[in-house]
Amino acid sequence: IQLTQSPSFLSASVGDRVTITCRASQDISSYSAWYQQKPGTAPKLLIYTASALQTGVPSRFRGSGSGTEFTLTISSLQPEDFATYYCQQLDSYPRTFGQGTKVELK
Amino acid sequence: QEQLQESGPGLVKPSETLSLTCAVYGGSINSFYWNWIRQSPGKGLEWIGFVHHSGSTNYNPSLESRVTMSIDKSKNQFSLRLNSVTAADTAVYFCARQPLTYYDVDGYPVRYGFDIWGQGIAVTVSS
Numbered sequence: 001i002q003l004t005q006s007p008s009f010l011s012a013s014v015g016d017r018v019t020i021t022c023r024a025s026q027d028i029s030s031y032s033a034w035y036q037q038k039p040g041t042a043p044k045l046l047i048y049t050a051s052a053l054q055t056g057v058p059s060r061f062r063g064s065g066s067g068t069e070f071t072l073t074i075s076s077l078q079p080e081d082f083a084t085y086y087c088q089q090l091d092s093y094p095r096t097f098g099q100g101t102k103v104e105l106k
Numbered sequence: 107q108e109q110l111q112e113s114g115p116g117l118v119k120p121s122e123t124l125s126l127t128c129a130v131y132g133g134s135i136n137s138f139y140w141n142w143i144r145q146s147p148g149k150g151l152e153w154i155g156f157v158h159h160s161g162s163t164n165y166n167p168s169l170e171s172r173v174t175m176s177i178d179k180s181k182n183q184f185s186l187r188l189n190s191v192t193a194a195d196t197a198v199y200f201c202a203r204q205p206l207t208y209y210d211v212d213g214y215p216v217r218y219g220f221d222i223w224g225q226g227i228a229v230t231v232s233s
Binding site for chain 1: 141150151152153155164165166167168200202216217218219220221223224225226
């Protein structure tokens with residue numbers, strides 16, 4: 001299953017509302033996850049099963065969608081949120097990831 | 107707080123075997139899927155496969171002919187072997203945990219993502 005994220009790059013300011021989209025090449029029900037990765041570190045799980053917030057993740061992160069289209073929204077971008085974000089499908093094997101969306105400071 | 111830590115050589119010669127171990131600290135290796143993921147320089151994430159606490163495995167078809175994963179419950183660790191490596195296998199290798207699927211109050215299956223990751227180990231394939 002191929003995952004396509006858009007946009008690949010995003011310039012934003014602190015306080016902005018940011019939306020990243022992930023499209024799957026086939027129906028994956030609600031079995032998606034989102035990760036945040038900062039340079040030199042491992043990815044961090046933010047959202048699983050499309051909309052469930054991982055323990056300890058701030059509530060400004062919200063996941064939604066089902067089927068083939070999923071969205072990660074950051075309601076008010078904070079300085080620590082500048083990073084690369086990846087979606088992942090958990091519906092079938094092999095597990096696959098999107099190509100990433102880099103969120104940069106405008 | 108459970109932690110994972112990868113270990114192994116940082117340099118492997120072409121055609122040889124890459125061997126990595128992931129130690130699980132502060133928790134049990136039982137009742138989880140244990141995954142390996144890699145990230146080539148400047149590239150995205152590629153899932154290599156998992157080993158279940160029972161010893162069953164599932165590998166990415168793109169690597170399946172060269173991959174072996176195993177688990178050692180007595181040492182609370184699991185391992186990855188990738189043979190016949192080439193420069194294309196140069197990457198940062200991560201181990202990660204995935205909890206098993208559970209069913210919510212409505213009977214809906216909830217699948218976790220990879221909730222705990224090691225810090226990653228950089229492996230270069232070069233002579």
